[in-house]
Amino acid sequence: MMKAIFNYTCLFLLFVLTSFSGKKEQKINIVFIGDSITEGGALANPKTEAPPIYVAQLLKQHKGISSVNVNNKGFSGHTTVDFLPKNDIDFPKVVKVADLFAQDKTAVLLFSIMLGTNDSAMFGPNGAPVQAVQYKDNLSALINTLIEKYPDAKFVIQYPLWYSPNTDNNTGYMQEGLDRLSSYFPQIETLYGEYKLSHPNKVYLGDNGVFRFFQKSHKKLFKPENGKHGVFYLHPNAEGSKALAEFWAKGILKAINQ
DSSP: OOHHHHHHHHHHHHHHHTTTSSSEEEEEEEEEESHHHHTTTTOOOOHHSSSSHHHHHHHHHHTEEEEEEEEEEEEEEEOOHHHOGGGGGSSHHHHHHHHHHOOOOTTEEEEEEEEETTTTSBBBTTTTSHHHHHHHHHHHHEEEHHHHTTTTTTEEEOOOOOOOTTTTTSSSSSHHHHHHHHHHHHHHHHHHHHHHHTTTTTTEEEOOOOOHHHHHHHHHHEEEEHHHHHHHHEEOOOHHHHHHHHHHHHHHHHTTTO
């Protein structure tokens, strides 16, 4: 009798130890939604140097992650207006790849969203200038539709990058655009607060230090480009792409670990 009790005790302890020995490794499928910065527009080889590629490399280094698949849906010059489901421009492209990713029920489906640079322009991109409240409403419409279609997915709203106040490449950004871009940040945080209540553990914020980091080191991290008002800084270079990926990875890790 004592021997049987001892054996059952050993089995129970073994079960407890194996159950708590560590988290199960996760598979992650990420759809990146963005503009030319996400696309890697200023890079020599976007297919190997765009930020989503570096994000995948960074995430694979974590012990709790077994595999990472990414798909880059960054489109040069595009805005939140282009991604609105009702406009049928970029949204079908997002859904097409997300449907494929969602077939793997063993993987976490995640959307990483960084939009706003083109929204903030004075003229040029679709819908620009997009005012702050409308920017929030556009993001909300996009995320709400994706949540309804992919109820198990997670979302990270990444903060837009700084650009130089003389930026004008036949699309007018300038100081007015930069000020408008900054006005989006409180809207992002308000939107996050709303989702925290309505959809707990679904929507997360990226690292808000990215704007100031790129502003401080812009000559090192951006490709200098010639415009109507001199050399401007808008698109990250290869080093900037790696730095941006580090900021994005922080928000993504926060989302998948909660």
